[in-house]
Amino acid sequence: MVWQYVxxxxxxxxxxxxxxxxxxxxxxxxxxxxxxxxxxxESGTKSAVWLAIKRIMDIFVIQISxxxxxxxxxxxxxxxxxxxxxxxxxxxxxxxxxPVPQAVIFxxxxxxxxxxxxxxxxxxxxxxEGRVKLLxxxxxxxxxxxxxxxxxVDTYYGYGSVPIAVAERPTDSSADGRNADGQNFVEAVxxxxxxxxxxxxxxxLPTAVSLYRQLLAGQPDHSVTIISxxxxxxLAALLVSPADDISPLDxxxxxxxxxxLISVMAGNFREEGQDKFPxxxxxxxxxxxxxxxxxxxxxxxxxPFELGWEICYPASLIESNLGYDAxxxxxxxxxxxxxxxxxxxxxxxxxxxxxVEGSKYFTGQATGTVTIDSEGVxxxxxxxxxxxxxxxxxxxxxxxxxxxxxxxxxx
Numbered sequence: 001m002v003w004q005y006v007x008x009x010x011x012x013x014x015x016x017x018x019x020x021x022x023x024x025x026x027x028x029x030x031x032x033x034x035x036x037x038x039x040x041x042e043s044g045t046k047s048a049v050w051l052a053i054k055r056i057m058d059i060f061v062i063q064i065s066x067x068x069x070x071x072x073x074x075x076x077x078x079x080x081x082x083x084x085x086x087x088x089x090x091x092x093x094x095x096x097x098x099p100v101p102q103a104v105i106f107x108x109x110x111x112x113x114x115x116x117x118x119x120x121x122x123x124x125x126x127x128x129e130g131r132v133k134l135l136x137x138x139x140x141x142x143x144x145x146x147x148x149x150x151x152x153v154d155t156y157y158g159y160g161s162v163p164i165a166v167a168e169r170p171t172d173s174s175a176d177g178r179n180a181d182g183q184n185f186v187e188a189v190x191x192x193x194x195x196x197x198x199x200x201x202x203x204x205l206p207t208a209v210s211l212y213r214q215l216l217a218g219q220p221d222h223s224v225t226i227i228s229x230x231x232x233x234x235l236a237a238l239l240v241s242p243a244d245d246i247s248p249l250d251x252x253x254x255x256x257x258x259x260x261l262i263s264v265m266a267g268n269f270r271e272e273g274q275d276k277f278p279x280x281x282x283x284x285x286x287x288x289x290x291x292x293x294x295x296x297x298x299x300x301x302x303x304p305f306e307l308g309w310e311i312c313y314p315a316s317l318i319e320s321n322l323g324y325d326a327x328x329x330x331x332x333x334x335x336x337x338x339x340x341x342x343x344x345x346x347x348x349x350x351x352x353x354x355x356v357e358g359s360k361y362f363t364g365q366a367t368g369t370v371t372i373d374s375e376g377v378x379x380x381x382x383x384x385x386x387x388x389x390x391x392x393x394x395x396x397x398x399x400x401x402x403x404x405x406x407x408x409x410x411x
Contacts, residue, residue: 101130102133113344115308136164141167216258232288241254270306313405363394
């Protein structure tokens with residue numbers, strides 16, 4: 001956009017007051033535009049603006065120095081030099097602060113651990129920033145009120161039009177995540193609060209596989225990020241889905257063609273003797289987890305149990321209603337999940353953070369292959385050509401990561 005905008009000035013600026021401007025001056029436009037374009041390609045975010053300003057001004061000084069040594073220079077050309085550089089800069093700033101949002105699908109076991117609720121709120125805040133376009137939310141838990149609760153959260157944050165889908169054969173975790181009253185947090189919030197909703201008929205929600213296929217088929221190649229913070233149930237079912245009226249591609253082909261990354265919260269990769277046990281998201285549907293990690297054709301980033309366990313979300317922020325004035329369905333979920341106050345691990349939040357912002361807050365990224373045994377125990381084998389990335393955060397960097405999570409979830 002910038003280079004087109006600057007280039008449009010060439011006919012006007014190439015001749016002023018009957019004098020043709022030196023070709024050396026016209027070279028100013030191209031390097032400035034290239035600096036803009038290069039920086040935009042590298043980042044596409046506000047963080048690139050100041051780097052681009054420096055690049056543009058450095059090039060500007062160099063080009064003006066060249067122009068001053070030509071026989072064509074006069075006061076008019078100098079003025080046009082300055083104007084052109086400033087126009088280049090203004091155009092770049094205008095376009096660079098509006099990055100193209102990432103297309104994201106969120107796959108959740110909403111109703112087990114409460115961190116899924118805050119992870120969904122994070123995605124809506126990213127959408128507010130223009131960094132995420134949430135295509136849909138998939139449920140892999142057999143809890144009827146999960147969809148109702150997700151609808152409440154979506155509507156509360158202003159995204160009630162985001163489609164919701166349910167697993168055709170959901171993982172049975174109906175007895176999990178229940179409080180002292182015998183309810184899980186989604187049941188508790190739905191039964192006690194009348195937060196606005198957008199879905200008219202929850203019985204008509206599509207299946208996760210059909211919505212996955214529909215959403216993926218409609219996106220450009222290698223453009224979609226999937227965030228899975230629950231069981232692998234839906235993803236394993238998608239892998240084996242056949243071609244249909246939605247797409248001539250089968251599920252594996254759709255994933256391979258349309259998805260650039262799957263960010264999952266799964267596995268416990270501690271060493272033997274260091275409290276190693278089968279992690280919940282894996283052990284609740286071992287066949288699906290084994291199939292997903294063995295057959296998924298696209299890169300998978302894994303935020304393990306031990307990462308989120310070490311970084312806890314402060315209870316004080318829940319008690320302050322996350323800074324919102326009106327009652328908040330995420331806050332109420334935390335209050336009804338366990339007796340307050342309690343700090344809760346940030347398992348699912350870390351998967352969302354990596355999916356959207358990459359490695360910025362993660363100090364370790366080991367490449368290799370994740371395998372799941374018949375008991376649900378997860379193992380990571382390093383290899384240069386592996387499709388899986390195991391994430392870690394050093395103790396020194398954990399506070400910075402937590403600060404970012406707080407920034408993204410509070411008002």
